Amino acid sequence: MRYTAKKIGTLLLTLVLVSLFVFLALSNLSGDAATRLLGTEATPERLEALRTELGLDKPLPVRYVEWVAGMLRGDMGISYQYRLSVSQLIAERLRPTLSLTLMAFALIVALSIPVGVVTAKYAGGWLDRVVTVLGQLLMSVPPFFTGILFTYLFGLLLRLFVPGAFPAWEAGRMRYLGYLFFPALAIALPRVAMTVRLLRGCILDEAQKDYVRTSMARGRSRGDILYRHVLKNTLVPLITFLAMTVAELVAGSVIIEQVFSIPGLGRLLISGISNRDAPVVQAVVVLVAFWVVVCNLAGDLLGRRIDPRLRYGEGGRT
Amino acid sequence: MKRILSLILSILLLASLLAGCGGKQNDAPQGGADTPAGPAADPAPTVDTGRRANNEITVGISQDLDSSLDPHTMVAAGTKELLFNVFEGLVKPTSDGDLAPAVAESWEIGAEMTTYTFKLRSGVKFHNGQDVTSNDVMYSLTRCRDEGYVPALAEADIAEENGNIVITLPAANTEFLASLTCAIIPADYADQATAPVGTGPFKFVSRQAQQNVVLERFEDYWGEKAQLDRVTYLVYENPEALAMALKGGAVDLYAHLGTATVSQLGDDFTILEGSMNLVQAVYLNHTVKPLDDVRVRQALCYALDRQEIFDLTADGKGWALGSSMYPAFRKYFDESLVDLYPHNVDQAKALLAEAGYPDGFALTIKVPSNYSPHVDAGQIAAEQFRAIGVKVTVEPVDWTTWVEDVYKGRNFEATVCGFDASTMTARAMLERFTTGNGKNFIGYSSRAYDEAFEEALRARNDEAQTKAYREMERILAQDAANVYIQDLVDFVALRKGLAGYRFYPIYVMDMSTVHYE
Numbered sequence: 001m002r003y004t005a006k007k008i009g010t011l012l013l014t015l016v017l018v019s020l021f022v023f024l025a026l027s028n029l030s031g032d033a034a035t036r037l038l039g040t041e042a043t044p045e046r047l048e049a050l051r052t053e054l055g056l057d058k059p060l061p062v063r064y065v066e067w068v069a070g071m072l073r074g075d076m077g078i079s080y081q082y083r084l085s086v087s088q089l090i091a092e093r094l095r096p097t098l099s100l101t102l103m104a105f106a107l108i109v110a111l112s113i114p115v116g117v118v119t120a121k122y123a124g125g126w127l128d129r130v131v132t133v134l135g136q137l138l139m140s141v142p143p144f145f146t147g148i149l150f151t152y153l154f155g156l157l158l159r160l161f162v163p164g165a166f167p168a169w170e171a172g173r174m175r176y177l178g179y180l181f182f183p184a185l186a187i188a189l190p191r192v193a194m195t196v197r198l199l200r201g202c203i204l205d206e207a208q209k210d211y212v213r214t215s216m217a218r219g220r221s222r223g224d225i226l227y228r229h230v231l232k233n234t235l236v237p238l239i240t241f242l243a244m245t246v247a248e249l250v251a252g253s254v255i256i257e258q259v260f261s262i263p264g265l266g267r268l269l270i271s272g273i274s275n276r277d278a279p280v281v282q283a284v285v286v287l288v289a290f291w292v293v294v295c296n297l298a299g300d301l302l303g304r305r306i307d308p309r310l311r312y313g314e315g316g317r318t
Numbered sequence: 319m320k321r322i323l324s325l326i327l328s329i330l331l332l333a334s335l336l337a338g339c340g341g342k343q344n345d346a347p348q349g350g351a352d353t354p355a356g357p358a359a360d361p362a363p364t365v366d367t368g369r370r371a372n373n374e375i376t377v378g379i380s381q382d383l384d385s386s387l388d389p390h391t392m393v394a395a396g397t398k399e400l401l402f403n404v405f406e407g408l409v410k411p412t413s414d415g416d417l418a419p420a421v422a423e424s425w426e427i428g429a430e431m432t433t434y435t436f437k438l439r440s441g442v443k444f445h446n447g448q449d450v451t452s453n454d455v456m457y458s459l460t461r462c463r464d465e466g467y468v469p470a471l472a473e474a475d476i477a478e479e480n481g482n483i484v485i486t487l488p489a490a491n492t493e494f495l496a497s498l499t500c501a502i503i504p505a506d507y508a509d510q511a512t513a514p515v516g517t518g519p520f521k522f523v524s525r526q527a528q529q530n531v532v533l534e535r536f537e538d539y540w541g542e543k544a545q546l547d548r549v550t551y552l553v554y555e556n557p558e559a560l561a562m563a564l565k566g567g568a569v570d571l572y573a574h575l576g577t578a579t580v581s582q583l584g585d586d587f588t589i590l591e592g593s594m595n596l597v598q599a600v601y602l603n604h605t606v607k608p609l610d611d612v613r614v615r616q617a618l619c620y621a622l623d624r625q626e627i628f629d630l631t632a633d634g635k636g637w638a639l640g641s642s643m644y645p646a647f648r649k650y651f652d653e654s655l656v657d658l659y660p661h662n663v664d665q666a667k668a669l670l671a672e673a674g675y676p677d678g679f680a681l682t683i684k685v686p687s688n689y690s691p692h693v694d695a696g697q698i699a700a701e702q703f704r705a706i707g708v709k710v711t712v713e714p715v716d717w718t719t720w721v722e723d724v725y726k727g728r729n730f731e732a733t734v735c736g737f738d739a740s741t742m743t744a745r746a747m748l749e750r751f752t753t754g755n756g757k758n759f760i761g762y763s764s765r766a767y768d769e770a771f772e773e774a775l776r777a778r779n780d781e782a783q784t785k786a787y788r789e790m791e792r793i794l795a796q797d798a799a800n801v802y803i804q805d806l807v808d809f810v811a812l813r814k815g816l817a818g819y820r821f822y823p824i825y826v827m828d829m830s831t832v833h834y835e
Binding site: 029031032035036037038039042043081082083084089148151152155156161162163164165258259260261263267268270271274275276 | 384385386393394466528529552554556558559560562563564565566567569688716717718719721722723726
């Protein structure tokens, strides 16, 4: 319990720091929303009036406290650019981003676990070597580039989807998911490679341990030991890693959404920054930060749940 | 914790890098479409978009519209460009640069040129089905006057007489008619910002922030009806995504393409070539040393090689300019000014030496990073200035910073950007450089120029006025007020099978004439 309380404390502290940081960063950017909205020809009076209307004339600390108080009540404010409530804007864009993240996560789990196990089992073989080289390649190519490549290959040459024509959920689930498959794959691939490497490494490490040798001495088969004991022991690092992955996939989707013209959180964030739309940017950043810390916490807690050794503070895994 | 913070930091950093794909704001300075470098494409098989059967098209736009679609308060050039199809004034601009009757059927101008009597066209309907009445016209014009939306109406008296609208000006203004392109809207209609209603050939159907805007043909339009049933505008803030959308078949028409994208498009598109209708220049701050010295400014003009800029950025295309006027303003454009300062490095160096800078000086050119044509031109010009010994630094700034610091704060030495005309008048181009004008961000001041402007305002006939405006252009060029570069070439990609696109001398995109063949 004490452990959980401590973790939650860290989580809250992180969120406060992130909110303070993003707030200060935005208020220090040159130019404000009023300049952006009214353009070069605006008279000083109209600018001043708009600043008062948006609350930009209040002192910084007051604005920060008002914003945080609003967030705690669940009121994210009104977008300067669209004059719509930020929660509504975010709600509209949550589905594409979440779908993308979940799909990418599913791809990672589905691809990396079998490949990781197989390469570990046949470590040193030709398959292992091919996967290692391929993994190096996938890890070093940034997803946005893979994205452009996919658009060209699957969109323009093979015509598996129409680039730039993101179908609404209402237009049919298959079309919607079909379009998202390629961006999801683009952000999943580097992570698949990393997960495979991690899993393979953990399994090989574990296989060196004494209990494996003892089990083999007692005449149990390699496969039996691998599936029954070794894999179970690699579960904790794997879960911690996957929790981090879920967190980072949201960040990865910010960029891939630009490449595939997906109206998700990433596009909202980016246009928010160039429009100096502080309520939108602050809300999205805090939301993403919240997602990241919650995923990490969930990973930690899940790991402790699975491995009793972590719960009782022994730490060591011999 | 550290890890999480650094992750957030890197998201923000990346996002702010990408934020450069912002857009075109306001009618004054503007730039064009981006010119991304992407993989070269083989001619793709012709796309059957399925939209031909429905007589509809999709149009790509690079930036979302203003938050409010009220035609009197809109700011962004992109919003005006689109809503040109939805709204009309008493008069409307034609593709030839003239003004044609719209909601007004005809008008008479009094002998003193101060009274304008407009006869309203009968049978004009708003998109909501109501007839346009003189009451609506009175409402629209007084709103524009009282809220300061149309400066030319500022002290005008607007009245209704026997169903006609009579506008009386305090003093003659030969360019007044051009201001009456301001939209006629229904009196006391409150939802203009979200559900605009006008009298144009297309009516507004719906809008989703950051995604799309849908227009449909207005069946009760008073004039020649639009040919397409439906036009859907799709927002692509990322130039690569837009190029893919064109090639993949999601977009049928895009109006501001760069040469790099054009060369990728292959056989699916007809490429039309027009001009952006803006004056791109290295604008110089006359209030900082040594740019206050005319010899230094002339030296920079001699150092510039426009052809090299055209060759390196647009396959040799572009319209060379010598002053603050572009060729679409046919009668005002003075071609002889283009070659006032032919490329001549020796002469440039001699002028610099004469001004007391034989070893050059340091110069920072700020460029708006979201407009790649301006960034590219700035970089090449910088290289050309270096050839005469000027130590140039090019500093990209994002658009909001540009507006705040450079344009409003006047905190710059030189900047590359483009200015267009908000109305189809020479005044819209030239008035900004008169002494003390609020928009005179370069701090230019010339008595001869101010006097020529007074003369243009006083002129009773078109000939005298044109002469005065051309004189102003000449003074700007002779003073080397700015290092004038070009009116950018503007490529329009139109999917094969579509026709009827028309260029205008102002920044609008007319969809009413576009049709399937």
